[in-house]
Amino acid sequence: MNKSRDLVIGIIRGTHGLSGTMKIESTSGEIEHFFSLEEVRVKKGNFNKLFTIELVSGGNPLLLKFSGIESQEDARALNGFEILVPRNLACPLNEDEFYIEDLKNAKLLYYPSIDSNSIEKTSNEKTKQTKKHTKNTASTELFEKEPSIVGHITDVVEGGSGQLLEVALTESVNTLLQKTDIKQKKVFIPFNKEFIGTVDIAKKEVQLMHLWILE
CATH class of the missing domain: 2.40.30.60 (RimM)
Incomplete structure (x- = not known):
């Protein structure tokens, strides 16, 4: 094995x-x-x-x-x-599904001009809160600026009410949050639609919806 x-x-x-x-x-x-x-x-x-x-x-x-x-x-x-x-x-995947394990080592991206309400309306996919998930494929036309890489997903762990993404932050977070130093080099982000948008497994990219959760 x-x-x-x-x-x-x-x-x-x-x-x-x-x-x-x-x-x-x-x-x-x-x-x-x-x-x-x-x-x-x-x-x-x-x-x-x-x-x-x-x-x-x-x-x-x-x-x-x-x-x-x-x-x-x-x-x-x-x-x-x-x-x-x-x-x-493992359990076979249906179309547009992925294994939670495939989120590891993905880049966490934040789009400065993101419209989270518009993205939610464009996504008709329902995400399963298990180790097997459905892709959220929001249109890239909603993004007005190039994204910043705010972190890398190092692990996915079980939380009290669902799965959490363990993220190692990059130095770009200091600039985006207008802070001189981020004391926490790692944070945990709930893996749900409120905080996570588009997931592109092929490119190893995951979209962060709200920057404040990194503070």
Whole structure:
């Protein structure tokens, strides 16, 4: 299993019974691809281990049993851990969708003359708040100036009410905010329509809607 290309497809959310079976939350909201898996990688922090799947069952909730996890106590120790597989084994994408993993290393752009209300009206796509997302394809005619690169997305993490983009800020933020120094070199931005506009996975570019959230 190629770790560098693995995608998160699920999160362990609890135990089921006494034999080590676990409840799984599918991050895409779909479960069909789980039934063809033979092994997965489980990761959290420094823990990173490959497990063979003994059993896949259910649907609400989805249940998994790993070889070597034989008790409720063993299963409970993995609660909250992520389940990863190679990209080709993840949930298939529909047209204009992308994996949340593909946001990593993208440039975060801010357009000084942006009209966020107009952009929202031009986008008829609905974004799924999962690891699989729909592209927002607002017209570039709404942008009057060249964008500034205000940061680079270094990670995507789970927040209390959704996913957060971890962004390493660039020096251009000082100029845009008219400040002499940005104390926080990294910020977390909610990944939703209020703060994020157009996402261009091919160009690795993500549009920031409001500059003030970087302060």
